[in-house]
Amino acid sequence: MIMCAFVISTSVYATKTQIPLNVVIEDDSPLGNGNSKSPMKTPTVYIDDHMLFFEINHSDYVVNIKDEDGDVVYTTVVYSTQTQVLLPFTTGVYEIEIVVGNLLFTGVITL
Numbered sequence: 001m002i003m004c005a006f007v008i009s010t011s012v013y014a015t016k017t018q019i020p021l022n023v024v025i026e027d028d029s030p031l032g033n034g035n036s037k038s039p040m041k042t043p044t045v046y047i048d049d050h051m052l053f054f055e056i057n058h059s060d061y062v063v064n065i066k067d068e069d070g071d072v073v074y075t076t077v078v079y080s081t082q083t084q085v086l087l088p089f090t091t092g093v094y095e096i097e098i099v100v101g102n103l104l105f106t107g108v109i110t111l
Contacts, residue, residue: 016046016053019096021105043098047109052085054078062099065109067092087111 021042043061046053052063058080065074065087073094078085091111098105 016048019045019047019107019109021045021096021098021107024104024106025102040100040103043100043105045096045098045107050087050089050111052078052087054083054085056083059100062097064097064099065089066095066097068094070095 023042040059043058044055054061058078060080061078063074063076063078063085064072067073074087074089076085089111093108093110096107096109
């Protein structure tokens with residue numbers, strides 16, 4: 001019985017797909033004190049149907065979903081304590097933007 005539950009739970013999570021993200025630096029101004037900062041790690045985001053999954057202990061993110069015309073059709077803040085977000089619209093191909101400070105991570109999702 002326990003083994004059956006493990007197999008079922010494993011197969012449920014096997015459908016998540018990692019979203020490939022590209023980074024865009026929105027603000028190219030130099031750092032004020034000249035100290036270099038280590039680059040931020042690209043967020044790891046998975047999608048399964050209309051649900052986005054985030055790693056535990058991530059930064060706070062602003063998530064924008066854009067349609068094929070580049071219009072934002074959904075936006076939300078994903079706080080560092082959240083690991084899931086349900087996207088509330090129908091099927092299609094959308095651009096996902098994840099904003100963290102002056103960094104913008106972009107990718108494409110299909111719902």
